[in-house]
Amino acid sequence: MGDLYKLTIFRYNPELKETYTSKYEVEVTESHWTLLDVFRYIKSNLDDTLTFRYSCGQGICGSCAVTVNGKSTLACETQMKFLDSFDLVVEPLRGFPVIRDLVVDHSVLDEKVRSVMPWLICKKDPESDKERIQSIEDRAKLDGLYECIVCGACVAACPTFWKNKTFLGPQALLYACRFMLDSRDEGKNERFEVLADKDGIYGCHTIFNCMEVCPKELNPGKAILELRKMFMNLE
Numbered sequence: 001m002g003d004l005y006k007l008t009i010f011r012y013n014p015e016l017k018e019t020y021t022s023k024y025e026v027e028v029t030e031s032h033w034t035l036l037d038v039f040r041y042i043k044s045n046l047d048d049t050l051t052f053r054y055s056c057g058q059g060i061c062g063s064c065a066v067t068v069n070g071k072s073t074l075a076c077e078t079q080m081k082f083l084d085s086f087d088l089v090v091e092p093l094r095g096f097p098v099i100r101d102l103v104v105d106h107s108v109l110d111e112k113v114r115s116v117m118p119w120l121i122c123k124k125d126p127e128s129d130k131e132r133i134q135s136i137e138d139r140a141k142l143d144g145l146y147e148c149i150v151c152g153a154c155v156a157a158c159p160t161f162w163k164n165k166t167f168l169g170p171q172a173l174l175y176a177c178r179f180m181l182d183s184r185d186e187g188k189n190e191r192f193e194v195l196a197d198k199d200g201i202y203g204c205h206t207i208f209n210c211m212e213v214c215p216k217e218l219n220p221g222k223a224i225l226e227l228r229k230m231f232m233n234l235e
């Protein structure tokens with residue numbers, strides 16, 4: 001005998017433009033099962049029309065984020081045995097256009113990330129003709145920033161993004177911080193032309209939902225405060 005989970009899953013049929021919910025009961029007999037395993041079980045055994053997205057199945061690609069009992073999370077990293085309820089309401093990520101059922105359109109994330117120029121901007125020639133050297137200490141400053149998998153969980157949990165879709169959002173701002181704190185980067189002025197207004201670093205109300213939900217335990221809110229400090233000290 002395993003644990004019986006009752007799932008209410010949001011559904012959207014784009015052909016009929018119809019929104020509804022489906023209810024499923026799944027007995028989880030394997031202690032290692034994740035929410036993604038439950039989705040796959042439903043699709044294989046109960047309802048092959050249920051649509052969800054995943055790729056790596058191990059917390060790397062960022063494609064499987066959904067909302068469970070109101071909280072954004074990665075389906076592939078959500079272990080059933082650690083959930084605090086057997087009744088689960090599963091919805092798509094909040095604030096994004098729904099394509100079908102649990103699959104949302106992430107393209108807004110890509111546009112926002114592109115707008116902060118997520119690459120090194122280097123103006124001087126490198127000291128070595130092979131590479132731009134970075135010290136171990138400077139490299140360590142990027143810990144807690146470079147690990148983002150662009151899952152969108154933080155953006156979906158951000159009340160500012162819900163109200164203002166032109167806000168760059170926690171994920172793009174974290175990405176900006178990752179490059180602007182890089183000792184090899186010389187693009188602060190260019191990036192602050194994009195970042196230093198109410199749709200950028202001053203749009204955040206420091207609610208820190210982003211930190212609460214990030215599956216990689218990153219802190220986009222802290223990165224935004226770091227960017228504000230950097231902007232104040234800009235020469």
Ligand code: SF4
Nearest residue numbers: 148149151152154214
């Ligand atoms: S900061 Fe965390 S929650 Fe936000 S997109 Fe990156 S990995 Fe996902």
Ligand code: FES
Nearest residue numbers: 057061062064076
């Ligand atoms: S399937 Fe890749 S992060 Fe979940």
